[in-house]
Amino acid sequence: AGQALLAATATPWLQAVLVLDDNDRWQHSIVRPAVMGRTLETFAPAPIGRYDKHTTLEVELYYGTLHNYPLLQILAGRNLLAMKTSKGWEVLHFTSAELIGENHYRLSGFVRGIKGTQAYMDEPLATHAAFVLLDEAVSALENPHETLPHNICVSYGVSGLPQDSYVWQSGCFTHRRVGLRPLSPVHVKHIKIAGKHYISWIRRSRIQGDDFDAVEIPLGETREHYRLRIMAGGRELYRVETDTTQYHYPDTLYNVHTRHTPLQIHIAQISATQGAGQEVIFTLN
Numbered sequence: 001a002g003q004a005l006l007a008a009t010a011t012p013w014l015q016a017v018l019v020l021d022d023n024d025r026w027q028h029s030i031v032r033p034a035v036m037g038r039t040l041e042t043f044a045p046a047p048i049g050r051y052d053k054h055t056t057l058e059v060e061l062y063y064g065t066l067h068n069y070p071l072l073q074i075l076a077g078r079n080l081l082a083m084k085t086s087k088g089w090e091v092l093h094f095t096s097a098e099l100i101g102e103n104h105y106r107l108s109g110f111v112r113g114i115k116g117t118q119a120y121m122d123e124p125l126a127t128h129a130a131f132v133l134l135d136e137a138v139s140a141l142e143n144p145h146e147t148l149p150h151n152i153c154v155s156y157g158v159s160g161l162p163q164d165s166y167v168w169q170s171g172c173f174t175h176r177r178v179g180l181r182p183l184s185p186v187h188v189k190h191i192k193i194a195g196k197h198y199i200s201w202i203r204r205s206r207i208q209g210d211d212f213d214a215v216e217i218p219l220g221e222t223r224e225h226y227r228l229r230i231m232a233g234g235r236e237l238y239r240v241e242t243d244t245t246q247y248h249y250p251d252t253l254y255n256v257h258t259r260h261t262p263l264q265i266h267i268a269q270i271s272a273t274q275g276a277g278q279e280v281i282f283t284l285n
Contacts, residue, residue, distance in 0.1 A: 003140040004148055004175050005082075007034035007132045008156070009063040018159040021152070022170070026143055029159060035064030035133035039083075040104070043125035048113040057107045058100070064133070066097035066105050080114065080134040088120040088176055091134070116183045116206075119278045148175050182206075182221065182269035182277030185245070190284055197254045199228070199265055200246040201280070222272050229266040229279075237263075241270070254284075 008017040008030045017030040040058040051071065069078040074093045083090045095109030113121055122129075132138065141148070152175050157168030183204040191198045207220040228247055230238040237253060253263065263284040268276040 005138050005140050006030055007138045009033040009036045014158050016159040019154050019156045021154055028141055032137040033063050034137040037061040037131055039129045042127055045121050045123045046112045048118045052110045059105050061103045068096050071095055081131050082134055084130040085120050085122040085125055090120045091115045091117045116178055181274045182271050184278040184280040185267050188280055188282035196248050198246055198248050201267055203269055225270040227268050227270055227276055231264040232261045
């Protein structure tokens with residue numbers, strides 16, 4: 001989790017692609033071409049963590065083929081796509097890939113916003129968005145994530161050819177460390193106890209969070225800590241940090257603002273090393 005992933009493709013594929021850090025701290029060889037392509041139509045957002053068997057998406061491949069797999073194999077890691085959005089990369093599953101033309105597929109059976117990427121989902125995703133299939137052809141940098149800067153600048157080209165060759169290029173990429181940041185809380189509720197207003201939520205974990213027999217899932221952090229923000233009309237009215245999953249917020253906020261403008265409660269879990277994770281937004285009418 002949190003490692004930088006590298007993928008490349010070319011037609012024809014000549015040996016390996018060598019990636020060189022501009023600061024000479026590391027180099028990496030990509031030895032297999034990745035399945036890459038682009039979307040051929042817009043792609044609307046969808047609920048997170050639900051199997052959507054109705055939506056379809058037509059795509060074009062630059063290289064490779066796509067296949068169908070049963071849902072259980074999908075949930076175990078098959079057919080995982082990283083889709084380039086205006087905000088970053090959304091990771092999603094698909095179960096069905098129907099070949100409808102040369103390098104032209106119709107995808108369906110989606111599970112969206114995988115691995116904490118729901119915040120990077122576009123509304124909608126534009127036509128000609130790039131994507132890559134996350135399979136064995138995609139490799140991870142061996143460098144520890146904490147040694148990598150936020151912006152990574154590299155040169156890359158065909159291994160064995162001189163760097164002044166036309167096949168060599170350069171570029172900078174953002175290492176967001178999405179796989180290390182806390183997941184957004186879930187099951188946010190507004191409750192009233194003894195005349196006071198409370199917001200409660202349930203945390204998630206990146207470590208053994210699907211252990212249904214456990215009394216409580218592992219925290220995965222050195223400390224349990226949250227940030228709560230109350231917004232109205234795009235303006236922040238209140239901000240606080242707390243160590244519990246239930247918080248009593250000022251009654252004056254509820255009494256004054258809910259009469260005119262719905263309150264939006266933004267809650268994020270805070271990591272000691274990665275900062276605030278993704279927020280969940282709960283609207284209080």
